Amino acid sequence: MTRSDPRPRPDPSGIDFGTLETLCLLHRTGSFTRTAELLEVNQSAVSYTVDKLRRLFDDPLFVREARRQVPTERCSAIVAEAARMVQDFRRLAAPDSFDPATTHARFVIACNYYERLLIIPPLVHALRQQAPGLQLEIVNSGDEGHDRLLAAEADLLIGPFRRLESGFMSRKLTEERYACLMDPSHPAAGSAPELAAYLEFEHVLITYGGLWKSRYVSELEEMGHAFVPAIRVPSPAGVPELIAGTALVATVPHLLAAHLKGPMRLLPCPVPAPFDVLMVWTRRTHDQPMHRWMRDLIARSAKPHLSAQAAPGSCPDRRTGYPGI
Template identity: 30%
Template sequence: MSIGGFDLNLLPTLSALLEERNVTRAAERLSLGQPAVSAALARLRRHYDDPLLVREGRVYHLSSLAEALVEPVREAMAAVERCVSAPQGFEPASDARSFTVAASDYISTVLLRPLLTHLAREAPGVRLQLVPIRAGLDEGLRRGSVDLALLPTEFATTMLDLERQLLYRERFVLVADRDQQALAGRVELDATTPGTPIDQELLQRLPFVMFAGELPFVLERKLQEQGIELRVDVTTEAFVAAPLLLPGTELVSFVPERLARLVAGPAHLALYASPVDIGDIVEAMYWSPRRTGDSAHRWLRTRITAEAQRLT
């Protein structure tokens, strides 16, 4: 079928080429051979009388016309998906579906781990592919390669055009081995007996394990805003690794409280209130508006929201 001389069968290929900016990656995304995508690109170039993809060295860039087509083609693909999926329902007990969810190891451990128990019972055909929070995640959501993203609102400054559901608030607590010498006698988070609180001077002398991922760490920025510079001896890209590195050492770390309480007993850790006001983080769920009406997607969002409510 064609409209205005444009073969609508070329629309998915055009969409993939505009988003991937590479024939090979577009072919992989479409599960087609590279020659087929190259042939489709040649037809698209003839239709538009434009190169669309311009090679500079080893890298392809979009032509000016192709740049102008990105948003209209994205909207057209979203409209097609809505037309195709609108009549379909989702039966979790029998239907099969795979979702790509971007989440930190902290969210995976605290929120998604208990969710998996419910999914195994209610929706045995549902599969989750968990991917890390990376730069460019917003574009992954827009083009549909990522179904959901679970992350703090402060990380989502480029996602204002996406749909959002707030999940829960989380605070950071100071965590250390129970036998850590510098904190001996300091009052613990849930202590019922008096003790000496940790002060800022001591905080800045302690050897820290800190998160150092691709995206800026919210906590570190909040400390810097108050003029507090920590002594960082170890960095890790894994939230879950931080508390597990502490047993048997003098190291300390700021850890999300729910994660800290989950591992404190088995890892012989003590929890302390922060001596400085670092505020809370707000965890939220983000998705593309084009997915809002998808019944399977809506079902998963509902299950995640229900699991988050159990944490509050």
């Protein structure tokens, strides 16, 4: 390939890990401004770094589309390798012991609305007491949480995500199941609905942005029942206000519904569709002292909050492969 930039090509041996980290961060944020803020440098420093990498790889790396820096295919391939290199180097450089009271390390958790509402707040409170210097970043996992782990864009994934292939490890935080949320004036609010009555409800379907289908919907379809909602919404946020004073019924994970419900009535769903909420990480970080400490802290801080509103009963169902709530 003929180089399009007449300036001398940088020496690859002069590219340090800080340069690669800047590239990875820009790939994740899609913004020169945000990347500079996170790195606490001037935006011109980020631009200079990217310009040097563009000359090195003879590729634009990013193109501007709709006010966002969109990576080229070559850029994404470079970032995938660079992120692993940076992560492996950090692992080699990490001390054999970890002192939470004095650390200023950065830890990135990928999760979605459920976890940000129920699991992250008690974790933050615990961190402020035990590791006040630790820099915590929460990123949206969507349906790409495992890819974020593999690309070292996140240190930990939290949610109902299970992948069976080698390279991923997991730890269960709680078991969930679905429940019905409705206005207290609803004719069925007096007792747990039977399946036949449930099918006749005016349903609010939470689509989670179209990234996946909720397990209870899949189970209804497997039973041969058509599920035609009256309203579709992308997120559980605001659902209690939406159904207040109406005959609408929303089927929501029980712990989340218990947190959101306010004056709404919460009843067991006749299609509970149980699933596990997990912490997921890679073998690369499995034995790192900071990562072990963080996983233990998350489990300890979340347990009282989750068990306080735990769904009654238990279910032996341990089916895997469920991609989301």
